Amino acid sequence: MAELEVSRPILEANDxxxxxxxxxxxxxxxKVINIISSPGAGKTTLLxxxxxxxxxxxxxxVVEGDVQTTEDAQRVAAVGVKAVQIxxxxxxxxxxxxxxxxxxxxxxxxxxxxxxxxxxxLVCPVExxxxxxxxxxxxxxxxxxxxxxxxxxxxxxxGVLLVNKIDLLPYIDCDIERIHATCRQLNPSQVAFDxxxxxxxxxxxxxxxxxxxxxx
Amino acid sequence: MHELSIAQSLLDIVVEEAIRxxxxxxxxVGVRVGAFTNVVPDSLSFCFDLIKEGTVAExxxxxxxxxxxxxxxxxxxxxLDMSEAVFSCPQCQxxxxxxxxxxxxxxxxxxxxxx
Ligand SMILES: Nc1nc2c(ncn2[C@@H]2O[C@H](COP(=O)(O)OP(=O)(O)O)[C@@H](O)[C@H]2O)c(=O)[nH]1
Ligand SMILES: [Mg+2]
Ligand SMILES: [Zn+2]
Numbered sequence: 001m002a003e004l005e006v007s008r009p010i011l012e013a014n015d016x017x018x019x020x021x022x023x024x025x026x027x028x029x030x031k032v033i034n035i036i037s038s039p040g041a042g043k044t045t046l047l048x049x050x051x052x053x054x055x056x057x058x059x060x061x062v063v064e065g066d067v068q069t070t071e072d073a074q075r076v077a078a079v080g081v082k083a084v085q086i087x088x089x090x091x092x093x094x095x096x097x098x099x100x101x102x103x104x105x106x107x108x109x110x111x112x113x114x115x116x117x118x119x120x121x122l123v124c125p126v127e128x129x130x131x132x133x134x135x136x137x138x139x140x141x142x143x144x145x146x147x148x149x150x151x152x153x154x155x156x157x158x159g160v161l162l163v164n165k166i167d168l169l170p171y172i173d174c175d176i177e178r179i180h181a182t183c184r185q186l187n188p189s190q191v192a193f194d195x196x197x198x199x200x201x202x203x204x205x206x207x208x209x210x211x212x213x214x215x216x
Numbered sequence: 217m218h219e220l221s222i223a224q225s226l227l228d229i230v231v232e233e234a235i236r237x238x239x240x241x242x243x244x245v246g247v248r249v250g251a252f253t254n255v256v257p258d259s260l261s262f263c264f265d266l267i268k269e270g271t272v273a274e275x276x277x278x279x280x281x282x283x284x285x286x287x288x289x290x291x292x293x294x295x296l297d298m299s300e301a302v303f304s305c306p307q308c309q310x311x312x313x314x315x316x317x318x319x320x321x322x323x324x325x326x327x328x329x330x331x
Contacts, residue, residue: 001243002330006233006323010226010247093218123254124218127321152301153254185302188311 014128017096021103021131028108031214032116034130036154037138038147039120042164044072045197046138047117051079053207058112058214063102065094065119072117082106093124096131113214122151134213140165141174148182156186160193162206167196222255222321223263227273229323234272239328242276246324252285252301253321285318 009015025032035043044064051060062083064073067090076083084105086098094116106114116132118125126135137158139147142165148155155161161183163176176194183190191209195202230245249255257280264278285298289305290312296305298318304311 002328004233004237004239004326004328006229006325008229008233008323010222010229010321010323013225013228091221093221095221127218127222127254149301153252156252156301156303185304188304 011127011129014096017100018129018131021096021099022133024103025108025114025131025133028111030108030111030114031134032114032130032132033134033136033210034116034118034125034132035136035138036118036122036125036158037120037140038122038143041120041138041140041143042197043117043120043138044075046162046164046203047076047115048079049197049200049203050115050207050210051076051081053204054113054211055079055081057211059110060113060115061106061111063094063099063114063116065098065117067091067119088119092119092121093128094118094130095128099130113210122147122154126154126157134159136160136162138162138164139179141169141176142172145175145178148179148186152186155183155190158187158190160191163192163194164197166194166201167199218254219256219259220263220267223260223267226260226264226323227267227271230273230276230326231271233326234328237328239326239330240272241329242273242326243329244279244327245273245276246279246281246326248281248283248320248322248324250283250285250318250320251299252315252318255321257282281324283317283320285315287313287315290314 037043060081062076064083064085066072067088070085073083073085084102135158137154193202193206249257261278268274287296287298289310291310292308294305294307303313
């Protein structure tokens with residue numbers, strides 16, 4: 001019996017690809033955000049609302065991660081922003097290699113912000129670095145105020161928390177303060193916005209913050 | 217089921233190390249899994265067993281060692297037990313906390329018959 005010391009991170013291959021993406025984004029001067037939520041929390045609706053507000057203020061493009069359909073990419077294209085679809089064919093997350101393969105479809109030097117909509121899932125996408133600058137977690141109030149404590153890794157890693165569907169608060173039993181309290185424990189420097197992509201409440205504040213962050 | 221992709225990356229490294237060291241049969245793979253990762257140890261073992269057939273790791277079992285989350289306050293130097301996933305210092309309230317363990321996903325060692 002012999003023991004060989006290895007000491008290698010299991011995800012080192014993905015991390016290398018992600019790091020190459022990050023260098024490529026840095027060289028081109030483009031910022032990249034990775035939007036993560038469960039299915040139906042409102043990522044695509046948030047994109048439609050955000051892009052409408054920012055498309056004359058920033059040069060934008062979108063990568064849509066979707067298990068099977070191209071519907072989300074079409075919704076983004078309808079706003080007038082270039083969107084490239086990655087069909088993961090069942091995979092529960094995007095990875096650094098998938099992003100690397102779609103990058104040639106973009107003129108990165110002429111972009112300010114690339115937004116990635118990850119596959120709807122609170123667990124798997126978090127383990128796979130894409131080379132992004134910022135993870136944005138979207139949590140809709142209908143999912144329950146216990147989600148940050150049940151999925152702490154995402155809510156720790158996310159630099160921004162967007163609590164969506166606050167128009168529905170009067171009809172449900174969700175303690176939004178509990179969401180914020182848990183997230184503050186997990187990530188004291190996280191930036192948080194409460195919003196409704198239905199009524200538009202809070203979306204301007206988020207879009208203004210994002211524009212300032214991109215230009216900083 | 218991202219454990220399948222993680223198991224595949226794990227197997228790739230094991231096979232690569234086996235080739236590099238001229239090993240023909242891997243018996244055991246030691247893996248450290250941080251408590252603050254989204255990896256379920258049982259499902260990682262399950263996926264690894266599915267894909268190891270026909271490789272040098274065919275007869276290998278995973279030895280998974282869970283690593284609890286812990287940190288160090290960068291302001292007052294307190295060592296922090298972070299099992300409650302609170303990322304600030306209970307002594308001095310500082311949010312300037314460095315995680316020292318519990319987020320790793322690491323192949324520690326490989327055991328073989330040879331040698
Ligand atoms: N009431 C309400 N519904 C919303 C809001 N945002 C999104 N939705 C709805 O939630 C559903 C899922 O939204 P979608 O953007 O496709 O979610 P995704 O799967 O995260 O991309 C759609 O029917 C949206 O119209 C909101 O702020 N309030
Ligand atoms: Mg969507
Ligand atoms: Zn302290």
